[in-house]
Amino acid sequence: MRAERKAEPGGFSRKEGSFWYTLLAVMAQRFIAHLDMDAFYASVELLRYPQLRGRPVVVGGRRRSAVDQSSSAAIPTLRHYSGRGVITTATYEARALGVHSGMGLMKAAKLAPEALLLPADFDEYRRYSRRFKDAVRAVAPEIEDRGIDEIYIDLTALVTSTAEEGAPDPWARARAVAIDIQRAVRDATGLSCSIGVTPNKLLSKIASDLDKPGGLTVLTEADIAVRIWPLPARKLNGIGPKASARLENLGIRTIGELARADPLLLIEHFGRSYGAWMHEAAHGRDDRAVITHSEPKSVSRETTFENDLHPVRDRERLSRIFTDLCVRVAEDLRRKGYVGKTIGLKLRYDNFKTITRDRTLEAPTRDAGAIRRAAGECLKRVPLDRRIRLLGVRMGALSRSEPETARDALSRSEHTATLFE
DNA sequence: TCTGGGGTCCTAGGACCC
DNA sequence: TCTGGGGTCCTAGGACCC
Numbered sequence: 084m085r086a087e088r089k090a091e092p093g094g095f096s097r098k099e100g101s102f103w104y105t106l107l108a109v110m111a112q113r114f115i116a117h118l119d120m121d122a123f124y125a126s127v128e129l130l131r132y133p134q135l136r137g138r139p140v141v142v143g144g145r146r147r148s149a150v151d152q153s154s155s156a157a158i159p160t161l162r163h164y165s166g167r168g169v170i171t172t173a174t175y176e177a178r179a180l181g182v183h184s185g186m187g188l189m190k191a192a193k194l195a196p197e198a199l200l201l202p203a204d205f206d207e208y209r210r211y212s213r214r215f216k217d218a219v220r221a222v223a224p225e226i227e228d229r230g231i232d233e234i235y236i237d238l239t240a241l242v243t244s245t246a247e248e249g250a251p252d253p254w255a256r257a258r259a260v261a262i263d264i265q266r267a268v269r270d271a272t273g274l275s276c277s278i279g280v281t282p283n284k285l286l287s288k289i290a291s292d293l294d295k296p297g298g299l300t301v302l303t304e305a306d307i308a309v310r311i312w313p314l315p316a317r318k319l320n321g322i323g324p325k326a327s328a329r330l331e332n333l334g335i336r337t338i339g340e341l342a343r344a345d346p347l348l349l350i351e352h353f354g355r356s357y358g359a360w361m362h363e364a365a366h367g368r369d370d371r372a373v374i375t376h377s378e379p380k381s382v383s384r385e386t387t388f389e390n391d392l393h394p395v396r397d398r399e400r401l402s403r404i405f406t407d408l409c410v411r412v413a414e415d416l417r418r419k420g421y422v423g424k425t426i427g428l429k430l431r432y433d434n435f436k437t438i439t440r441d442r443t444l445e446a447p448t449r450d451a452g453a454i455r456r457a458a459g460e461c462l463k464r465v466p467l468d469r470r471i472r473l474l475g476v477r478m479g480a481l482s483r484s485e486p487e488t489a490r491d492a493l494s495r496s497e498h499t500a501t502l503f504e
Numbered sequence: 505t506c507t508g509g510g511g512t513c514c515t516a517g518g519a520c521c522c
Numbered sequence: 523t524c525t526g527g528g529g530t531c532c533t534a535g536g537a538c539c540c
Contacts, residue, residue, distance in 0.1 A: 143508080169508050184540090189505040203508095230511085230540040323538045356514080380512065387508060425532085435507070439534060475509085 114238040114257040115373065116223075116280045117287035118264065120215065121296035123232035124172040126274050127211050128201050132158070139177035139198040143188055144168030162196040164188050167387055171203050175296065208232075211272055218271035222264050227373045233291075235284050236264070237373040254280075258301050265299065285369035286311065288320045307367040312339030319364050326353070326361075341365035378481070379421065383429075384411045385475025391433040394467035401474065405462070406455055408476040413451035422447035422484040426454055428461035429475035437473075440464050447482055454478065 120126070124142040129135055141161065145168060168188045180195035191198070212231045220226055225237035242257050261278045268276050277298040279290025289311060290300040302310055316338055317327040333352065335341050341349075342365035350358035363369070386408065392401055416422060427441035440461035448454070458476050 167506090167508080171508080185507080187505055187507055190507090191505085193505065233540075321538070325537060354515090381510090383510065385509060437535085441533065443532065473508090 112239075112253075113282055114242045114253065114280060115283050115287050116236040116238055116257075116261055116264070116278055117284065117291040118219065118234050118236060118268075118276050118278050119291045119295070120232040120268075121275045121277060122172050122174055123211075123274070124203060124208055125174045125177075125201075127208055128204075129174070130273055131207075132201075135199060137176065138174075139180055139182075139195055140174045140201060141170045141177050141182060141188075141191060141195075141198050142172045142201050142203050143170040144200060144202055158199045158201065160196060161188065161192040161198045161200050164192045164200060167389065173198075205231075211274065215268045215272050215274065215276070218267040219264055222267050223260060225373055225375055227375060228377075235287065235373050238280065254301055254303060258299065261299050261301070265297075281367075283367070283369040284371055284373070285320060285364055286367050289314065289318055292318070304367065308339070311367060312337060312342060314338050316341050316365075319361075321360070321364065326357075329353075338365050378483075379419065380481060381427075381477055381479040382412055382415045382419065382421065382423070382481070383427070383475060383477035384408045384415070385429060385473060387431075387473045388471070391470035391472050393470055401471070405458070405474060405476070408474065409455040409458055410451045412476050412478050413449055413454055416449035416478060416481075416484075420484055421478075421481045422449045423478035423482075424448075424480035425478070426457035426461065427475075427477035427479060428458050428465070429473070429477065430462075430465055430471060431473035433470040433472050435472070438465055441477075441479070443480065447480070447484075449478075449484060 125140055128140065128142060135158070144164070144166065166188065170182060170184050170186045170188060170191055172184055173182050177195060177198050180198065182191040182195050182198065188200070208231055216226065216228070216234060219234065219236060223236045223238055223241055225240065227235040227237075229235060238257050238260050241260055242253050257280045261280050265276060265278060268274065275297045277291045277295045277300075279287040279293065279300045279302070281287045281290050281302045282304060286302055286307070290302050291298070293300045293310070315327070315336060316322050316330050317324075319338060319341075322330070329352065330336070330341065333344070333348070335344055341361060344362070344365075346359065346362040349361050352358065353361060386404065388404075394401065424447045425441050425443045427439055429437065429439050431437045442457045442461055444453070444457060454476065
């Protein structure tokens with residue numbers, strides 16, 4: 084996100100209004116969409132429990148167990164919730180009560196005691212995710228995955244190739260394609276989505292959020308001053324809670340104020356790369372391509388305990404959980420077809436301070452035993468003088484692996500067996 | 505009411521090599 | 523004995539995103 088902006092090609096000055104700039108801009112005109120599923124997890128749950136439609140519902144807490152699935156017990160309200168979960172998604176009815184994703188469930192219970200709580204079922208959400216992405220791909224194939232519930236779509240080729248047939252205005256054609264996409268998603272899943280269409284990813288991401296749910300917002304450069312500049316700087320993808328707080332200290336709250344700020348001031352406070360990016364972003368400039376394929380960089384598993392564990396008194400339990408995390412990372416690697424070289428340990432203390440240690444091996448592996456040993460070495464390098472809240476294991480420096488041989492499978496099962504002795 | 509889990513990218517210092 | 527840069531890899535932490 085904070086990648087260094089690319090230098091202008093060919094030494095052209097990008098002075099606005101110049102002949103060459105105008106020509107380049109016309110030639111390089113892109114039509115980029117951002118599609119965001121509306122309250123995705125909660126909406127999938129409403130397909131399963133249609134009787135809950137119109138009521139405040141939140142998804143979160145512990146993952147759904149097999150027992151939950153089969154039980155016909157009444158769906159609990161937030162009122163009596165106790166535990167460490169957070170809200171993953173809230174329906175718009177629940178959001179109206181002041182709760183939102185990321186909020187602790189204990190806090191949400193105070194604000195919306197009557198809201199219904201459903202456990203997350205990620206397997207089901209992944210199924211719907213594949214379904215909606217396939218539906219979009221059938222209309223517009225140039226898709227960039229941005230997680231389970233959103234994508235970027237490059238409509239440029241579609242809009243340009245239909246130039247003769249459709250409406251004369253290319254933006255009207257882009258809008259028509261977006262409407263087709265929304266219909267395709269609804270037909271395939273029964274779910275609604277919001278779409279923004281603009282000249283780039285940065286603006287589209289903002290635009291898709293302007294008219295939720297079910298919205299379609301088309302913006303061109305001419306709309307930036309009126310539609311984008313009044314928004315809080317935090318709306319820019321890449322400006323988070325820390326950066327927006329620091330901007331506020333400089334008296335900069337909106338994107339427009341950021342656009343008017345002296346770039347040198349931004350660079351002084353945020354560094355050459357990030358400061359310069361902020362300036363460009365506030366002017367709605369972004370030339371990142373839609374990336375249709377990418378390889379994973381790391382695979383990890385972590386868990387927050389229901390109660391903080393004592394490194395000595397709860398040693399056995401910690402050890403079992405630790406081994407289990409390693410086994411799951413190994414399984415994930417095998418399923419996805421990767422090996423990795425760098426094993427990482429993550430540990431969060433009861434005071435929320437988080438530390439990491441990692442170790443790079445001579446040769447890549449996906450063996451649970453090897454991961455467990457390397458992670459164990461990492462564990463020896465961290466102070467164990469406080470209660471522990473979270474434990475995580477990560478594998479990085481990934482490379483594609485050969486398919487597993489029968490011998491691998493055998494040694495794996497032996498290792499896994501010894502891990503649990 | 506303390507704050508999930510799975511990721512990416514960036515920075516910065518030190519080791520090590522040329 | 524001291525003094526250089528540049529490049530790459532490793533490690534730790536942190537911001538940010540979904």
